Amino acid sequence: METALTIENLQTTFRLGKKDLTAVRGVSLEVKKGRTLVILGESGSGKSVLLKTILRLLDEDKTTITGKVEYNQKNIIQLPEQEMAKLRGKQIGMIYQNALTAMDPVFKVGHQLDEVIEKHISPKERKKKVIQAFKDVGIPSPEERIDAYPHELSGGMRQRAVIAMSLISHPDILLADEPTTALDVTIQSQILHLLKKIQTEFGTTIVFVTHDIGVAAALADDIAVMYAGNIVEYGKADDVLYTPNHPYTKGLIDATPQRGRKKQKLVSIPGEPPSLLRLPKGCAFAPRCSFATQKCLEKAPASANYKSNNVACYYPLQKTEVNTYAKDVSL
Numbered sequence: 001m002e003t004a005l006t007i008e009n010l011q012t013t014f015r016l017g018k019k020d021l022t023a024v025r026g027v028s029l030e031v032k033k034g035r036t037l038v039i040l041g042e043s044g045s046g047k048s049v050l051l052k053t054i055l056r057l058l059d060e061d062k063t064t065i066t067g068k069v070e071y072n073q074k075n076i077i078q079l080p081e082q083e084m085a086k087l088r089g090k091q092i093g094m095i096y097q098n099a100l101t102a103m104d105p106v107f108k109v110g111h112q113l114d115e116v117i118e119k120h121i122s123p124k125e126r127k128k129k130v131i132q133a134f135k136d137v138g139i140p141s142p143e144e145r146i147d148a149y150p151h152e153l154s155g156g157m158r159q160r161a162v163i164a165m166s167l168i169s170h171p172d173i174l175l176a177d178e179p180t181t182a183l184d185v186t187i188q189s190q191i192l193h194l195l196k197k198i199q200t201e202f203g204t205t206i207v208f209v210t211h212d213i214g215v216a217a218a219l220a221d222d223i224a225v226m227y228a229g230n231i232v233e234y235g236k237a238d239d240v241l242y243t244p245n246h247p248y249t250k251g252l253i254d255a256t257p258q259r260g261r262k263k264q265k266l267v268s269i270p271g272e273p274p275s276l277l278r279l280p281k282g283c284a285f286a287p288r289c290s291f292a293t294q295k296c297l298e299k300a301p302a303s304a305n306y307k308s309n310n311v312a313c314y315y316p317l318q319k320t321e322v323n324t325y326a327k328d329v330s331l
Ligand SMILES: Nc1ncnc2c1ncn2[C@@H]1O[C@H](COP(=O)(O)OP(=O)(O)OP(=O)(O)O)[C@@H](O)[C@H]1O
Pocket: 014, 016, 021, 023, 041, 042, 043, 044, 045, 046, 047, 048, 049, 050, 211, 276
């Protein structure tokens, strides 16, 4: 399987006055071409910062980034900004969480899509492209909708317009930061369908960030579970969800209610995720883990291949009985 992005030991640290906060702590991942990788993690685990690091959207004066993000044989972390600007939005696109803030309220949506198209194309061709982009994402009557202002579109249509904006230049890779969180379940399902359709049509590689296991189950080919800035487990979606090897992944699944199941025993993970400003010395999950030993408290385990998954744990689970997770949204 070809690789679209290779991430190696990526680390992102914010310089906050006297303190440093490392939000991405040595992430290594392979993003496979034409597949959907879902990064699953609770709020604050560093998912958004990881995407922003890949696209170099963070204020470089206040951030230190080390490690590697290899795209087309280049480490894009070290590309001069000029070259990065050519990549951004064109070869690697991004869909943001909130469609309202992703669009400028004072300009018509068609105009905002037009802004993304390369300047040398004629106005007539540009209009055709904008209309086609609206069609691609299933916006009805695109000829009329291009003249709407963002607030005149419904939440679902607005999110489609944002997707159209990030797809208009047919990027190889689409980074999506919880783009369906603010939408109701029916619209959420339509948008996820749409992403899958786009992937099939254009062969786009998708990296999708979410805290929602149901969404991950519906959409992912591969899943990386993120905890306190680290990837603790990574593998094919079914392997991660049905036979998790990391105690945190299993905890997350067992604590998640499933729609439509009445008698489900929910077991929540004790304690809370650690503050990134006060991380424990060893494994960040150890203080909450019922399998932890002294070794876990002293030194964080490296990620290693175990059965079908990559797991950062000294004691990967052998036989897992999870609350088998049904897909919330079927695609
Ligand atoms: N620009 C910034 N400056 C300083 N700290 C930041 C900045 N952006 C994010 N952080 C911190 O980095 C950590 C990870 O945040 P991030 O937004 O990536 O989490 P997340 O997993 O995406 O959660 P959520 O789903 O709530 O957005 C948090 O502790 C957050 O406060």
